[in-house]
Amino acid sequence: MFSVCTDPSVLSAPAWFACYLTTGKLMMFYGSFGVVLLLLAITAPAALLFGFAAAAAARSPFVPLSWAGKAYIAIVRGVPDIAFFLFFVIALDQGFEWVRHKIKCPDWDQPIRQGNDFVVCAAAKLPLSTSPQWVHETYGFFLAVLTFAIVFGAFAGNVLFGAMRAVPRAQMETAEAYGMSHRQTFWRILVPQMWVYALPGLSNLWMVLIKATPLLFLLGVEDIVYWARELGGAKTARFTDYPHGDWRMWYFLALLIFYLAFTKLSEVVLSRIMRRLSHGQATAAGEAQRRTAGGPA
Amino acid sequence: MKKLLLGTAALAFSAGMALASDVVRMGTEGAYPPYNFINDAGEVDGFEREMGDELCKRAELTCEWVTNDWDSIIPNLVSGNYDTIIAGMSINDEREKVIDFTQDYIPPATSSYVALSEGADLKGIVAAQTSTLQAGYITESGATLLEFSTADEIIAALKSGEADAVFFDTDYLAPIVEESGGELMFVGEQVTLGRGTGMGLRKSDTELKDKFNAAITSMKEDGTLNTMLVKWFGEGTDTY
Incomplete structure (x- = not known):
């Protein structure tokens, strides 16, 4: 990066580190923090959406829909994450390619499964093997987002399903007595009130999600833990200008600080949201707020 | 002007289509110097990078390098995430049940x-x-x-x-x-141990295997492979 960095072996320690910390490889490490944050930023709302749909389906009066919602929650919660990541993603990817193969190459006469190989025509490849590397990386990233959303959506679904049942029945009955339809009571009474019951469970899920990102490398997405391991490993002078011993401890220490800071920040934000949601609710926290504000005992 | 642009775009597109089958994704581990490793610039480097690029040039293929965990390097080849494994992988019977190998490009190590x-x-x-x-x-x-x-x-x-x-x-x-x-x-x-190091390919990819075999043969014949072996593995390493 800097012109002095052409021969790092003669540099003093501060200059050596300045050069080392700005190599292309370290830049990729810094970039991977962005990848992880972006993944969380997309996955969290997506998982919440999956969970909300599952919970709404599970309590639907229409029985098949209710079964579908409950089955999704039960099955996905029961399968270990790592099995899900190894099996489901490859299956999903092959499913997409199979559909594209059927549409784009109807005259293909060879079998798709040839022994261990999964062979589709070149036009059905996803992404096309001619696409640049970033397309492959983006595709892998979105497969990861989708898988995380499905897995965490099931857990979120279970939390929201419980939260919906925790809303006092009397509230719903009152709404019905006012002549609101099923849809209206759901959107106007149930949904605004359930969040306060759901938030403790959802905040747990968020914390677990933050720490689940190393599963990404199973999908070929290089996350911060992959880079910390790769960079921290001992390097001999033959293959790098910056030889060093086993520095994994320092790299993992940096990750530890990052994760702790991130969970602390999340806690602060979540407790603020909780305070706002409790406002005016018929819960212990809402009642305490009312008292401190000077309301009648 | 607009027509010209459209024309170039169409030309570029058709050129892209013509090359379509010729992009080969090379899967490696990136943690195994001097065979393959990630250099300071964050790119794949090492003996296999240099040799692989030369093979692609001789076989007239466009190659793209990707890294993958060693544990899942064969499953990802078989399911089509990349087209070759070039990661210091020794040829042996157990692996040959699942994938095919080119001829060896490093003598039994x-x-x-x-x-x-x-x-x-x-x-x-x-x-x-x-x-x-x-x-x-x-x-x-x-x-x-x-x-x-x-x-x-x-x-x-x-x-x-x-x-x-x-x-x-x-x-x-x-x-x-x-x-x-x-x-x-x-x-x-x-x-x-083993029968030398070769490139791993899907069993169904016989055409690609022939191309790489021909390129490896030509590198063995004109001595460039030996020069690279000595460059990366030092004097006294086994050559062809």
């Missing part, structure tokens, strides 16, 4: 024990990388095998005293022993 002292117990706890020939050899040697997912971790296990010795590829270990300043040393006999 030797493996060695490295330990902290001359008297280390080679029948004690020996560390090796998961799913390697060396790991298989240790299991049969009667020693207790300690497996790690990367080669770097076996050295760390030796230094921390977790393992009595490590057993791995001599070419990988040599620079590490050299630069350890006497802390690490080769002990015991060298062992030759």
Whole structure:
């Protein structure tokens, strides 16, 4: 990066580190923090959406829909994450390619499964093997987002399903007595009130999600833990200008600080949201707020 | 002007289509110097990078390098995430049941024990990388095998005293022993394992295999392969 960095072996320690910390490889490490944050930023709302749909389906009066919602929650919660990541993603990817193969190459006469190989025509490849590397990386990233959303959506679904049942029945009955339809009571009474019951469970899920990102490398997405391991490993002078011993401890220490800071920040934000949601609710926290504000005992 | 632009776009597009079948994605591990590793700039480098690029040039293919975890390197080839494995993988019968190999581009390599002292117990706890020939050899040697997912971790296990010795590829270990300043040393006999290193391909990709085989043959014949072997593995390495 800097012109002095052409021969790092003669540099003093501060200059050596300045050069080392700005190599292309370290830049990729810094970039991977962005990848992880972006993944969380997309996955969290997506998982919440999956969970909300599952919970709404599970309590639907229409029985098949209710079964579908409950089955999704039960099955996905029961399968270990790592099995899900190894099996489901490859299956999903092959499913997409199979559909594209059927549409784009109807005259293909060879079998798709040839022994261990999964062979589709070149036009059905996803992404096309001619696409640049970033397309492959983006595709892998979105497969990861989708898988995380499905897995965490099931857990979120279970939390929201419980939260919906925790809303006092009397509230719903009152709404019905006012002549609101099923849809209206759901959107106007149930949904605004359930969040306060759901938030403790959802905040747990968020914390677990933050720490689940190393599963990404199973999908070929290089996350911060992959880079910390790769960079921290001992390097001999033959293959790098910056030889060093086993520095994994320092790299993992940096990750530890990052994760702790991130969970602390999340806690602060979540407790603020909780305070706002409790406002005016018929819960212990809402009642305490009312008292401190000077309301009648 | 607009027509011209459209024309160039169409031309570029059709040129892209013509090349469509010729982009080959090369899968490697990126953690196995001098075979393959990530250099300071964050790119794949090493003997296999240099040789692979030369092979692609000779076979008139456009190659793209991707890295993948060693543990899942074969499943990802088979399911089509990349087209070749070029990761210092030795040719052996067990792997040949699942994938095909080109002819070898590195002669059968030797493996060695490295330990902290001359008297280390080679029948004690020996560390090796998961799913390697060396790991298989240790299991049969009667020693207790300690497996790690990367080669770097076996050295760390030796230094921390977790393992009595490590057993791995001599070419990988040599620079590490050299630069350890006497802390690490080769002990015991060298062992030759496997039938050489080759590129792994899907069994259904016979056309690509023929292309790479032809390119490897031409590199063997004009001596460029030997020059590269000596450059990366040092004088005295086995050549063709």
